[in-house]
Amino acid sequence: MLRSCTAGLRSLWALRGGREGVPRPSTDLQPAPRLFSAEKVIHTDCALPNPSWSKDLKLLFDQFMKKCEDGSWERLPSYRHRCAQISEDFKNYFLEQKPVKEGRLSQVRLFTRGFEDGLGFEYVIFKNNDEKRTVCLFQGGPYLQGVPGFVHGGAIAAIIDTALALCAAVPGKAIMTANLNINFKRPVPLCSVVVINSQLDKLEGRKLFVSCNVQSVDEKTVYSEATGLFIKLDPEKKSF
Numbered sequence: 119m120l121r122s123c124t125a126g127l128r129s130l131w132a133l134r135g136g137r138e139g140v141p142r143p144s145t146d147l148q149p150a151p152r153l154f155s156a157e158k159v160i161h162t163d164c165a166l167p168n169p170s171w172s173k174d175l176k177l178l179f180d181q182f183m184k185k186c187e188d189g190s191w192e193r194l195p196s197y198r199h200r201c202a203q204i205s206e207d208f209k210n211y212f213l214e215q216k217p218v219k220e221g222r223l224s225q226v227r228l229f230t231r232g233f234e235d236g237l238g239f240e241y242v243i244f245k246n247n248d249e250k251r252t253v254c255l256f257q258g259g260p261y262l263q264g265v266p267g268f269v270h271g272g273a274i275a276a277i278i279d280t281a282l283a284l285c286a287a288v289p290g291k292a293i294m295t296a297n298l299n300i301n302f303k304r305p306v307p308l309c310s311v312v313v314i315n316s317q318l319d320k321l322e323g324r325k326l327f328v329s330c331n332v333q334s335v336d337e338k339t340v341y342s343e344a345t346g347l348f349i350k351l352d353p354e355k356k357s358f
């Protein structure tokens with residue numbers, strides 16, 4: 119099963135040119151319009167179905183898109199390259215940090231979007247603001263292998279960090295992970311789909327306490343449980 123999944127993804131990638139900037143095949147939803155910056159970076163919303171998505175992932179995606187219709191849930195768009203507004207939010211806090219050289223800016227990618235379609239992290243996050251929770255639908259591709267046939271623990275940590283961060287995120291405020299605690303209870307099969315349910319448990323000054331579990335689609339298997347502490351950066355400190 120794993121071999122066929124990998125082979126399928128390889129041919130898919132080859133068909134598509136295997137390069138950044140190769141257009142995604144059309145989906146019933148139109149991705150956000152592409153914007154070309156001075157560095158010729160293409161901004162495409164990656165949190166939309168592509169041909170590497172399994173039937174399970176597409177089915178769950180459709181179910182959550184339905185939940186978005188009454189406004190209780192929203193799908194969070196996600197981009198491979200830096201997002202100007204988010205960069206602005208963070209820039210003010212890291213005054214002493216050397217900027218990435220102009221020539222390399224177009225190479226900068228969000229870690230969890232750093233692979234071509236289907237090979238690494240395929241995910242979409244839905245947020246329910248009233249209930250202060252998010253659901254992340256995640257399919258770990260063949261480049262994320264750790265123990266043969268299973269997703270690397272570091273990759274699981276990365277997607278958990280991302281899901282928790284977006285659960286804790288406050289619009290216009292910069293936050294960072296201060297603590298991440300994960301119990302890995304069962305290995306996650308490569309190319310399978312898992313559901314990460316996150317919630318904001320407590321807000322205490324600048325500290326946001328969040329937790330999540332990683333479950334199988336049928337909810338019968340709990341793969342991991344995690345807690346996270348995110349800190350709103352202090353505008354008074356300005357640099358770290």
Ligand SMILES: CCCCCCCCCCCCCCCC(=O)SCCNC(=O)CCNC(=O)[C@H](O)C(C)(C)COP(=O)(O)OP(=O)(O)OC[C@H]1O[C@@H](n2cnc3c(N)ncnc32)[C@H](O)[C@@H]1OP(=O)(O)O
Pocket residue numbers: 204228279280283284287293294295296297323324325347349350351352355358
């Ligand atoms: C982030 C997403 C944004 C959304 C955008 C969307 C973009 C698309 C999605 C991308 C999603 C990617 C998500 C990746 C998120 C990362 O991976 S971030 C990278 C990993 N994290 C880091 O590198 C952080 C490194 N640490 C630091 O820079 C600093 O320690 C921090 C976290 C900013 C805190 O520094 P500080 O503001 O000086 O805080 P400080 O005054 O020391 O402490 C404040 C309070 O927190 C407590 N505290 C601080 N650290 C700890 C700790 N480790 N344990 C317990 N308590 C602690 C203190 O005790 C204190 O408590 P009180 O005394 O107020 O009760």
